[in-house]
Amino acid sequence: AMAVCQPEKVPEVVGIIEKAMQRATTETFTEAQLTPARACLITAKELGRETIDGWAFEVAVDEVLGLGHGFAREELERIRKTQPGDLSRVARQYLKKPVIVVVTSDPKAAEAIRK
Numbered sequence: 001a002m003a004v005c006q007p008e009k010v011p012e013v014v015g016i017i018e019k020a021m022q023r024a025t026t027e028t029f030t031e032a033q034l035t036p037a038r039a040c041l042i043t044a045k046e047l048g049r050e051t052i053d054g055w056a057f058e059v060a061v062d063e064v065l066g067l068g069h070g071f072a073r074e075e076l077e078r079i080r081k082t083q084p085g086d087l088s089r090v091a092r093q094y095l096k097k098p099v100i101v102v103v104t105s106d107p108k109a110a111e112a113i114r115k
Contacts, residue, residue: 007106014100014113021098024091029084041079 001017048054049072062071102110 007104007109010102010104010109011112014102018098018100021091021095024088025095027088029087031084034082034084034087038079038082042076045076045079 001020003013003017005013049058055072058072059069063069100113102113104110
């Protein structure tokens with residue numbers, strides 16, 4: 001998750017994100033929830049690929065990460081095939097202990113969320 005907010009709102013926003021992540025590990029997802037999320041993700045991916053620069057950047061990153069030059073094309077199909085159970089399984093596996101990173105110019109905002 002990523003959010004942009006005023007420094008004084010950091011603790012509140014982090015709390016919202018943490019609650020959403022915890023909810024994702026315990027609740028099940030439905031196709032009705034997944035359909036618009038899938039469409040939003042595919043649209044964002046396609047918009048990022050509208051230019052040669054966008055495609056080149058994505059392919060270069062995929063190569064550096066060892067995913068191969070065809071990963072970007074295959075990715076959209078994988079997104080389309082994602083099922084609610086897949087999302088629940090991944091959330092339970094990877095959101096057990098999320099790491100929160102706060103980037104701010106106000107040290108007080110970062111201190112406010114340290115645990």
